Amino acid sequence: MMRSMLFVPGNSAGMLLNADVHGADGLILDLEDAVAPGEKDAARRLVQGAVQTLGFPGATLIIRINPLGTPYVEEDIARMVPLKPHLLMPTKVASAEDVTAISTLVAQAEQKTGLPQNTVGLIPLLETAQGIEHALEIARSDPRVKALFLGAEDLSSDLQAVRSKEGAEIAYARGRIVMAARAAGIDVYDTPFTDVNDDDGLQQDAALARALGFTGKAAISPRHVAGINAAFTPSPGEISYAREVLAVIEEGERLGKGAVSLRGKMIDKPIVDRARKVLQTAVLLGLERGAL
Amino acid sequence: MSKLFPSLEDALRHCGLRDGMTLSFHHHLRNGDGVLNIALAEAARLGIRDLTLQASSLFDVHAPLIDHIKSGVVTGIETNYMSSGIGRAISRGVLKKPVRFRSHGGRADAIDSGRVQIDIAVIAAPAADCMGNANGLHGPAACGSLGYAMPDALHAKHVIVVTDHIVPYPLMPASIEEITVDCVVQVPSIGDPKGIVSGTTQITRDPVALAISRMAAQVIQHSGLLKEGFSFQTGAGGASLAVTQYLRPLMRQLQITGSFGLGGITGYLVDMLQEGYFRTLMDVQCFDLKAVESIRDNPLHQQISATRYASPSAKSTAVNSLDVVVLGATEIDTHFNVNVHTDSNGQIMGGSGGHSDTAAGAKLSMIVAPLFRARLPIVVDQVLCNSTPGHTVDVLVTQRGIAVNPLRADLNQALRDARLPVYPIEELKQMAQRITGTPHTARPRGRVVAEVEYRDGSLLDTIRAVD
Numbered sequence: 001m002m003r004s005m006l007f008v009p010g011n012s013a014g015m016l017l018n019a020d021v022h023g024a025d026g027l028i029l030d031l032e033d034a035v036a037p038g039e040k041d042a043a044r045r046l047v048q049g050a051v052q053t054l055g056f057p058g059a060t061l062i063i064r065i066n067p068l069g070t071p072y073v074e075e076d077i078a079r080m081v082p083l084k085p086h087l088l089m090p091t092k093v094a095s096a097e098d099v100t101a102i103s104t105l106v107a108q109a110e111q112k113t114g115l116p117q118n119t120v121g122l123i124p125l126l127e128t129a130q131g132i133e134h135a136l137e138i139a140r141s142d143p144r145v146k147a148l149f150l151g152a153e154d155l156s157s158d159l160q161a162v163r164s165k166e167g168a169e170i171a172y173a174r175g176r177i178v179m180a181a182r183a184a185g186i187d188v189y190d191t192p193f194t195d196v197n198d199d200d201g202l203q204q205d206a207a208l209a210r211a212l213g214f215t216g217k218a219a220i221s222p223r224h225v226a227g228i229n230a231a232f233t234p235s236p237g238e239i240s241y242a243r244e245v246l247a248v249i250e251e252g253e254r255l256g257k258g259a260v261s262l263r264g265k266m267i268d269k270p271i272v273d274r275a276r277k278v279l280q281t282a283v284l285l286g287l288e289r290g291a292l
Numbered sequence: 293m294s295k296l297f298p299s300l301e302d303a304l305r306h307c308g309l310r311d312g313m314t315l316s317f318h319h320h321l322r323n324g325d326g327v328l329n330i331a332l333a334e335a336a337r338l339g340i341r342d343l344t345l346q347a348s349s350l351f352d353v354h355a356p357l358i359d360h361i362k363s364g365v366v367t368g369i370e371t372n373y374m375s376s377g378i379g380r381a382i383s384r385g386v387l388k389k390p391v392r393f394r395s396h397g398g399r400a401d402a403i404d405s406g407r408v409q410i411d412i413a414v415i416a417a418p419a420a421d422c423m424g425n426a427n428g429l430h431g432p433a434a435c436g437s438l439g440y441a442m443p444d445a446l447h448a449k450h451v452i453v454v455t456d457h458i459v460p461y462p463l464m465p466a467s468i469e470e471i472t473v474d475c476v477v478q479v480p481s482i483g484d485p486k487g488i489v490s491g492t493t494q495i496t497r498d499p500v501a502l503a504i505s506r507m508a509a510q511v512i513q514h515s516g517l518l519k520e521g522f523s524f525q526t527g528a529g530g531a532s533l534a535v536t537q538y539l540r541p542l543m544r545q546l547q548i549t550g551s552f553g554l555g556g557i558t559g560y561l562v563d564m565l566q567e568g569y570f571r572t573l574m575d576v577q578c579f580d581l582k583a584v585e586s587i588r589d590n591p592l593h594q595q596i597s598a599t600r601y602a603s604p605s606a607k608s609t610a611v612n613s614l615d616v617v618v619l620g621a622t623e624i625d626t627h628f629n630v631n632v633h634t635d636s637n638g639q640i641m642g643g644s645g646g647h648s649d650t651a652a653g654a655k656l657s658m659i660v661a662p663l664f665r666a667r668l669p670i671v672v673d674q675v676l677c678n679s680t681p682g683h684t685v686d687v688l689v690t691q692r693g694i695a696v697n698p699l700r701a702d703l704n705q706a707l708r709d710a711r712l713p714v715y716p717i718e719e720l721k722q723m724a725q726r727i728t729g730t731p732h733t734a735r736p737r738g739r740v741v742a743e744v745e746y747r748d749g750s751l752l753d754t755i756r757a758v759d
Contacts, residue, residue, distance in 0.1 A: 017664075017727060021503045021691040053727060222499035226506075 001284050002026035002060050003216040003232035004225045005149075005189060009034035010043035010063075016050040019059075022222035023229060026060035031076055032067070032091050040072050044079045051083045061085040062123060067092040068101055077102070081109035081120055087146060092154070093124035094131045096141035103142045118144055123189070127151030128158045132173045135180035147215065148181045150174060152191035165193075165201050167208070178213040187215040196221040206231035234278045239288060242275035294422040295476045300334050300454065303475035304412070307450035309335065312342045313411040316403075316448060318441035319349035319373070320416070320428055320577060324487025327416035327454050329356050330479065336365045344368035346410055348399060348440040348598070349643065352377035353487060361387050370408065372396050372643050379640030382741055383758040390754070391640075391742040393633065396440065396576070397602025397611065397649035398747035403443040404599055404606075407749060413448035415441045415468055416482045420455040424473025425466035428578075429588040431457030433483045436557075436578025436587045438467035442597035445472045456482045467595060493528050493558040493580045500662055500691050501531040507712070508618060508660050508689045509538030514710035515656050515703060517615040520548045524570075525555040525611075525650055526618040528579045531660040535618050536560050543569050554610050555601075555617075555646060557593070562586040565593060574610050576601040576646075602649035604747045611646070611653030619647055621659045621688075623675045626717050628682030628697045630659060631675040633744060636668050638676045638736035639758050648747055651684040656703070663690040668731055669724030671695075671717060676735060678753040679744060688717060695720050 006024035008015050010031045019027050029050070035043040047063065050056075063085045066072035073090075080088060090102045099122065106120055122144040126132055132155065139148055152170045153163065161169035174190070181188035190209035193202045206228045209217050217228045234242070244262060249272055252260035260267050282288035297303040315335070317328045328347065333356070335343060341364045350357070350371050358381045360366045370392040374382065382391055394402060402408040417426035418433045428435040433456060445451050445468045452475045453468060496502065508531065512518050524539070526532045537560075543550065550570040553561040557575040559582030565573050566586075573593040578584045586593045602611045611617075622642070623631040630651075632642045651657040661670045670690065686703060688695045695717035696704040707714045715723070738757025746752040 018500045018503070018691060022499055023503075223497070223502070 001215070001281065002189070004228040005060075005062065005216060005218045006222060006225055007034070007064075007192065007218060007220050010047045011035045011039045013046055016046060017054070019050070020054065020056045022225045024059060024219065024222075024225045025216065025229070026062055027056055028062045028064050028089060028218065030064045031072070031080075032064050040066070044076065048079065048083060051085070060087065062087040062089050064089040064091060064125070068098055074105060077105045078109050078112075081106055081115070082113040084115065084119060087121045087123045089123045089125055089149065091125045091151075092127055092131070093138060094128050095134050096137040099124060099138055099141040099145060103144050106144065120144070121146040123147045123149050125149045125151045126177060127154035129155070132176050135177050136183055139180045139184035139186055145184075145186060147187035147189060148177050149189045149218065150177045150191045153194070165195065165198070165205070167205065174209075174212055182213060188213070190214040190217040192218040192220045193224060194220060196223055199227060202227045203231065233285060234282050234287070238278050239282050242278040245271060245275035246279070295424050295473060296422050296458075297475045297477050300330060300452070300477045300479065301338065303452045303477045304331070304334060304338070306475055307412045307452060309338065309340060309412060311340055314344040314346050314409060316346035316410040316413045316444045317348070318415060318438065318444065319347065319351065320435040320438055320440060321433060321483040321488045323351040323353045323375070324433070324484040325351065325353055325416060326481055326483040327414060328354055330454070331414045332357060332360050332365060336360055336363065341365055342367045344370065346408060347371045348396070349373035349645070350378050351375045354378060358386060370394065372399050373645045374640055374643055376639070376641035379642070383639045383736075383755070385738065385741055385757045387741070390740050393643055393742055393744045395602065395644040395648045395747045396598050396646045397604055397609065398745060398749070400443045400598035400601070401603040401605045401747070402749065403447050404603060406447070410444055410448035412450045412452060413441070413444035414452050414454060415445060417453045417455040417468065418482065419457045419459055419463060420453045420476055421459055421461040421463040422476055423461055423470040424451070424453045424468065424476050425461070425463040425470045426453050426455065426468040426473075427463060427466060429584070430459065431455070433457070433481070433485055433488055434584050434588075435488050436584040437575045437595040439576035439596055439601060440598045441468060443599055445469075450474045452477060454479055454482060456480060489578060489584060490580045493533065493560060495534045495537055495560065496530055498530070502534055503691045504531040504660050504662065504689055505534035506538050507691070507694065508535045508658060509542060510710070510712055511658060511687060511689055511694060511707060512539065512616055512656070513542050514706050514712065515616070516706060517656055518542060518546065518548065522548060522550040523552045523554065523613060523615045524550060525553065525614055525616070525654070527620055528556055528558050530620060532618045532620055533558060533560060535660065536564065540564065540569060552610075554614055555650070557583040557587070559583055562593070565590065574601075602646055602653065602747070604649070604652075609653065611650050614650060614654040616656045616658065617650040617654040618658050618660055619651065621661045621670065623672050624659055624661065624670060624685070624688055625672050625675045625682070626721060628685040628688070628717065629675050629678045630680040630682070630685055631677045632679045633677040633742070634755060636676070637734055637758060638756065640742060640755060644679050644744070648680040648684065651680045652747065657684060657686050659685060659688045661688070661690060663692050663720065663724045664728050667728050669721060669728055671721035671724060672733070676733075677744060677755050681746070681752065688720070690720060692723055693720055
């Protein structure tokens, strides 16, 4: 489970060295946009060195690769899969066929490296109108697909929309990608907030993403990690309410009651499911003891 | 009666300036100071030689000093800090006699006790009256506190106040009192305000420094010291100042009010005073304009002398009432000895200032530093210069973990109980070396160019010339 995923340029030794000290649950080592065409190979080598030396224990390791149709993608996959990242992030994914093509290359790299099939998962980056419209088929296209990720900057450009902090132009895309991911039973991550100096704006954006159903959110600056983690961490009040809900349900079952209520409000299945999810997250984050 | 002299030359002559004397200066004007340069130029013009400079700190603005050394005007230096431009020249052996480094508290004690004799104290004063009452609160070069000049004024055989802002008698309040002053000299300018204090001290935006300071705040939180009456000192740079950013919400959450903030005071501590996080500020030096305005206008923000700040022989001092101090380091060794005098090549680029004083006095002395700097691990087997003895350092906080001095088993346990990432310091060293490799230490082997005196007067270490 990742609340935050921090982008780290694959060509910056200094940032790679300290990538895992900022408290991000996931790290996206970037070979795509952050790296100029002439530096792709150097970045692959740096990322290899960083992963082999530092390992980044405790973080979900994601490597963002270049899109299909570029001269870099095959080499990216061939060189990155042996590092056994938890996830590869293919970019500008527009269809299920794109995922299949990537997955085939990953499978070949796994076989060549002697890794079991499906060692490396995928988190496709949907950042085109086509990608958003095909979100559900992408989410269901391959067992490697563990989550979807919304990229609002390229998407806004593709839509010919004006990118704003409030995000009205991506409201549909956010709803659509969450719907698709949840329908496919996988996680879904929100686009980063790009103003590194606007802490209040970040908090609002992260709170909105959580309210919309996103699992977590990406960060382009280490400064944003703590705010995102806070937004996606259940509050003490939420945890306490969830505990009460489950206690009331247990008591109802013990007494053989068909319907139960808490503080005058009916407790139905969706409320119970949400309470279980809150407690499950709290346990994962070490905020609550108990079995998952 | 007036003590106003028409020129610094007249005042120096009146005080009997001659070869072999010791002249003292304070560093409240920092890298904007003009007075040390004016005074040495005057001495050189008068043909004076063999002076010993007793300066509380030296900055690169004092670079003309190097020529005065070469020409024999200055043959001895005693100071608490030296920035890298001057330090480079000293490390290359420009001065025959070793520099004597002290701490701020050690210098005050040496002067108060008579171990150091000052013939003439030349005190730069942002505001003064004709009888020598002086302070740092007014005038174009206002710098706030004059705490480091106070022992000099009290004990020097002669005192000259140099100002560019004469006010009608009596100036109030007086940091330097007329009872100690022989001469007052008005000059066009005592310094460049741009180099004296910064407009506002900004907290670092470096994410690694912020990660370190976040962890440092957690160490304070779980040290048992963060309670009503908490007292605190931190430096103005890097991760040190940023610790306050994370302390503030913790103090708010615990609903505690600190007793005092100490030391070099920044606008950030002034904000905390104004917002009620601390009851008072004890200020030996102001770092920015906000601090200068506050010490002038807020009676709860008071100037203290270097003696009251940190003298080891005083009956009590502020550092001995201090709960937590956050300090930097260029190196720390596996025995927790800290180097703040030299860089990793052994070249002088700093000094103790109040480092060893606060480390000795505070209940929790914490070093914050990145695990490696420019490909070199911060933790080494043996520091190139021992500035602060390891037995006075409680904990090292880096971005990848915390090391607690084995002498502090209680703190070690408390931090482990709080599930903070505590490692033996050897392991932090190895962690860094896994990334950087094991560097070859270039230990300078030239003649001794500086001696580091501990605050109690004993010799702590020596610094050798760099080729």
